[in-house]
Amino acid sequence: MNQEKIVVNRSTANPLLRPQDLRPSMPGMKIECLLNPGMFEFEGRTGMLVRVAERPPQVDGKVSFPIFNAGGLMEILNFDADDEYLDLSDARLVTYNGVVYLSTISHLRLLWSDDGENFTEPDPSFSIFGSGALETFGVEDCRVSKVGGTYYLTYTAVSENGVGVGMISTSDWKTLHRHGMIIPPHNKDCALFEEKINGLYYCLHRPSGIDLGGNYIWIASSPDLIHWGDHRCILRTRAGMWDSARVGGGCAPIKTDRGWLAIYHGATAQHRYCLGGLLLDLNDPAKVLARSGTPIMEPQEPYEVQGFFGEVIFTNGHIIKGDELTVYYGAADEVICSAKFSINAILESLVPV
Amino acid sequence: MNQEKIVVNRSTANPLLRPQDLRPSMPGMKIECLLNPGMFEFEGRTGMLVRVAERPPQVDGKVSFPIFNAGGLMEILNFDADDEYLDLSDARLVTYNGVVYLSTISHLRLLWSDDGENFTEPDPSFSIFGSGALETFGVEDCRVSKVGGTYYLTYTAVSENGVGVGMISTSDWKTLHRHGMIIPPHNKDCALFEEKINGLYYCLHRPSGIDLGGNYIWIASSPDLIHWGDHRCILRTRAGMWDSARVGGGCAPIKTDRGWLAIYHGATAQHRYCLGGLLLDLNDPAKVLARSGTPIMEPQEPYEVQGFFGEVIFTNGHIIKGDELTVYYGAADEVICSAKFSINAILESLVPV
Numbered sequence: 001m002n003q004e005k006i007v008v009n010r011s012t013a014n015p016l017l018r019p020q021d022l023r024p025s026m027p028g029m030k031i032e033c034l035l036n037p038g039m040f041e042f043e044g045r046t047g048m049l050v051r052v053a054e055r056p057p058q059v060d061g062k063v064s065f066p067i068f069n070a071g072g073l074m075e076i077l078n079f080d081a082d083d084e085y086l087d088l089s090d091a092r093l094v095t096y097n098g099v100v101y102l103s104t105i106s107h108l109r110l111l112w113s114d115d116g117e118n119f120t121e122p123d124p125s126f127s128i129f130g131s132g133a134l135e136t137f138g139v140e141d142c143r144v145s146k147v148g149g150t151y152y153l154t155y156t157a158v159s160e161n162g163v164g165v166g167m168i169s170t171s172d173w174k175t176l177h178r179h180g181m182i183i184p185p186h187n188k189d190c191a192l193f194e195e196k197i198n199g200l201y202y203c204l205h206r207p208s209g210i211d212l213g214g215n216y217i218w219i220a221s222s223p224d225l226i227h228w229g230d231h232r233c234i235l236r237t238r239a240g241m242w243d244s245a246r247v248g249g250g251c252a253p254i255k256t257d258r259g260w261l262a263i264y265h266g267a268t269a270q271h272r273y274c275l276g277g278l279l280l281d282l283n284d285p286a287k288v289l290a291r292s293g294t295p296i297m298e299p300q301e302p303y304e305v306q307g308f309f310g311e312v313i314f315t316n317g318h319i320i321k322g323d324e325l326t327v328y329y330g331a332a333d334e335v336i337c338s339a340k341f342s343i344n345a346i347l348e349s350l351v352p353v
Numbered sequence: 354m355n356q357e358k359i360v361v362n363r364s365t366a367n368p369l370l371r372p373q374d375l376r377p378s379m380p381g382m383k384i385e386c387l388l389n390p391g392m393f394e395f396e397g398r399t400g401m402l403v404r405v406a407e408r409p410p411q412v413d414g415k416v417s418f419p420i421f422n423a424g425g426l427m428e429i430l431n432f433d434a435d436d437e438y439l440d441l442s443d444a445r446l447v448t449y450n451g452v453v454y455l456s457t458i459s460h461l462r463l464l465w466s467d468d469g470e471n472f473t474e475p476d477p478s479f480s481i482f483g484s485g486a487l488e489t490f491g492v493e494d495c496r497v498s499k500v501g502g503t504y505y506l507t508y509t510a511v512s513e514n515g516v517g518v519g520m521i522s523t524s525d526w527k528t529l530h531r532h533g534m535i536i537p538p539h540n541k542d543c544a545l546f547e548e549k550i551n552g553l554y555y556c557l558h559r560p561s562g563i564d565l566g567g568n569y570i571w572i573a574s575s576p577d578l579i580h581w582g583d584h585r586c587i588l589r590t591r592a593g594m595w596d597s598a599r600v601g602g603g604c605a606p607i608k609t610d611r612g613w614l615a616i617y618h619g620a621t622a623q624h625r626y627c628l629g630g631l632l633l634d635l636n637d638p639a640k641v642l643a644r645s646g647t648p649i650m651e652p653q654e655p656y657e658v659q660g661f662f663g664e665v666i667f668t669n670g671h672i673i674k675g676d677e678l679t680v681y682y683g684a685a686d687e688v689i690c691s692a693k694f695s696i697n698a699i700l701e702s703l704v705p706v
Contacts, residue, residue, distance in 0.1 A: 100565055133586065161586035164560075180582065180585070182583075184558070184571055186539065186561070207538040207539065208539070209538050209539055210538075210563065212490065212514075213514055227581055229579040231533070232534070233487065233514040233515070
C-alpha cells in the first residue's frame with residue numbers, strides 16, 4: 001500500500017502523545033482519543049493545541065457519552081448497547097432513533113515543547129472548552145495562524161445547532177478573545193492565510209453540500225478576519241482517487257516562491273484519510289496551480305492503520321524551519337505523531353492543473 | 354384544514370401570474386413554473402423579480418432538463434423515463450445513478466406594476482441569469498432589500514459546487530454589480546435588514562446541517578453587507594408542528610415599535626409549506642421575542658394545494674403601506690399570488706417565547 005513518492009521522515013518517537021499521557025479534564029471522564037493538533041511557535045518554544053476527546057469509562061452492555069445540557073453543565077447519557085434504536089456503526093457517532101450525538105466530547109489542551117517531540121502541560125493546565133450555544137458538543141481540530149503579533153485559532157464548533165467554524169484570538173496564550181462563529185454550518189477545516197493579499201485576508205474552508213455539491217475546499221476573503229465573503233470553490237474531490245469523497249485544508253498555507261503551498265487531506269468513501277499538497281497563485285490564491293496526483297503521505301504505520309478510527313492521518317498543524325516542514329498529525333483518530341518533509345520535494349511532486 | 358387565525362385577504366386576481374403569461378428566455382424552452390418573487394418599489398411603481406423555471410418541453414417516454422455545461426453554454430440532458438437508474442420521486446430534482454440535477458433551471462425576470470396586481474415586462478425584457486461557476490444550475494428566490502438608495506438582491510446560487518447565497522446590487526435597475534457569494538453552502542433564504550443596528554448590518558440566513566443541526570434560521574452581522582460573521586442560530590424547527598422540518602426567513606424584516614417582524618416559512622417533512630411570524634428585538638435582532646404558534650397563512654386555495662409541487666406557499670417578497678402588508682408568494686411552486694395582512698394583527702397573534 002506504500003505509494004508515498006517523496007521522502008517522509010516519521011518521527012522515531014511516534015506516537016508523540018497517547019491518550020494515557022494526559023489527565024482527563026474532570027473526574028469521571030476518560031480520554032479516549034487525542035486528535036489533530038494545532039501548532040505554533042511562541043517565545044522560543046513549540047506550542048501544541050491538541051484536541052482531547054473524552055467520555056465516561058464504558059461499561060459492558062452500556063453506551064455512555066457526554067453532552068452539555070441546556071444549562072451548560074456536563075451530563076452523561078446512557079443507552080443499553082443492545083437497544084434496537086441504537087446505531088454505533090460509526091465509532092465517532094452515537095445515533096439513537098435517528099438523533100445524532102457524538103460518542104465523545106472534545107476540548108483543546110495546550111502543551112509546550114522545547115524540542116518539538118516531547119510535549120508537556122503547563123502548570124496550571126490550560127484548556128479551551130466549548131462555550132455558548134454553538135459549542136455544546138465541544139470544540140475540535142484547531143488551526144493556529146499568526147497574523148501580525150496575534151494568534152488566531154480557527155476550530156470546529158459543534159452543537160445540536162450544527163457544525164461551523166469558531167474563532168478565538170490571543171497574543172499571550174493567557175487571555176483569549178472570542179470572535180464567535182466566522183463561517184456557518186456545515187463547515188470545518190478553516191485555515192487562515194497569515195498575511196493580507198492585495199489588501200484582503202483569505203482563508204480556506206470546507207462546506208459540505210446537501211443533494212448538490214460535495215466536501216470541497218473553498219476560499220473566502222475578509223477585511224478583518226471576522227467577517228467573510230466572496231466564497232469560491234477551488235478544489236473538488238476526484239472520482240476513483242485517494243481524495244474521492246472529501247478534501248479539506250490543513251493549517252495556514254505556506255508562502256513559497258512558487259505560490260502558496262497548502263497541505264490538505266483527502267479521503268475516500270471508506271474514510272481512508274491521506275495527505276496531499278495544493279499550490280495556489282501568490283497574488284490570486286483562488287487560482288489553483290498544481291495538486292498532488294498521489295498522496296504525499298498515507299496511513300501505513302501500525303499506529304496509523306489501527307486505532308479508534310483506523311486508516312486516518314489528519315493534519316491541521318505544522319512547523320516550518322527553512323525547507324523543513326514538520327507535519328503534526330492525528331493518527332487513527334487516537335494518537336499524535338509527526339513527520340518531516342522537504343517543502344521543495346513536495347513542490348516538485350505536484351502536478352500542474 | 355383552515356387554521357388561519359388572523360384575517361388573510363387573498364387577492365381576487367390570484368393567481369396574478371402563471372407560467373403561460375411570460376415568454377421563455379430562449380427558443381426550445383418552456384416555462385414550467387413561476388416562483389417566489391422578490392418585491393420592491395422604485396420610482397412610484399411596484400417591481401417584481403420573479404423566479405422563472407424552465408426546461409425543454411417534455412416528450413412522452415423521455416425526461417429532459419437543462420444544465421449549463423463547462424463552457425457556460427446551455428445544454429439539454431435526456432434520459433429514458435423508464436431508466437432504472439432514474440429517480441423522479443421529487444418533482445424538483447432529477448436523480449440519475451445518485452447524481453442530483455435540477456429538473457428545471459431558473460433565472461430572475463423583472464416585471465413592473467402600477468397597481469400591485471397587474472405585472473408586465475419592460476421592453477426590452479430584463480432578466481438575471483446565473484453567472485460563473487457558482488450559478489451553473491441557475492439563480493432562485495431573490496430577496497430585494499433597499500439600504501440607503503441601493504437595492505441589494507440576495508438569492509440562491511445553485512451549481513454542482515453547492516447551494517449558497519449570491520448578492521447583486523443596483524441603484525437604477527439597469528446596471529448590476531455582482532458581489533459574489535456572501536454565504537457559503539449549504540445556504541438559502543438570506544434576507545438583509547434594511548438599516549444598520551448598533552453600527553452593523555444584519556441578515557437572516559438558513560444553513561442546513563449534516564448529521565448535526567437542521568434547517569434553522571440563523572442571523573449574521575456585517576460591516577459592509579459583503580463580508581459576514583458572528584453567525585448565530587436563532588430559530589429552530591418544532592417537532593409535531595407546522596414548522597417541524599424546516600424554517601427559513603422571507604424578505605427584509607419589518608421595523609415596528611415592538612421589534613423587527615420577520616415573515617418566515619415553516620415546512621413539515623411532507624413538504625407542506627406555511628407562513629408564520631417572528632419578532633426580533635429592535636436593538637439585538639439575535640434575540641427572539643415572539644413567534645407564531647399556528648401559521649398566519651397556509652395552503653388552502655386550489656392554486657396553493659395543487660400544482661408543480663403542491664401544498665406550498667412560499668414568500669420572499671412583500672410591500673408595506675402603513676399597517677397593510679401585501680405578501681407576494683409562490684403557490685404550489687407554479688404561480689404567483691398575493692395576500693394582504695394587517696401588520697398589527699400579525700404582531701398581536703404572536704406568542705412570546
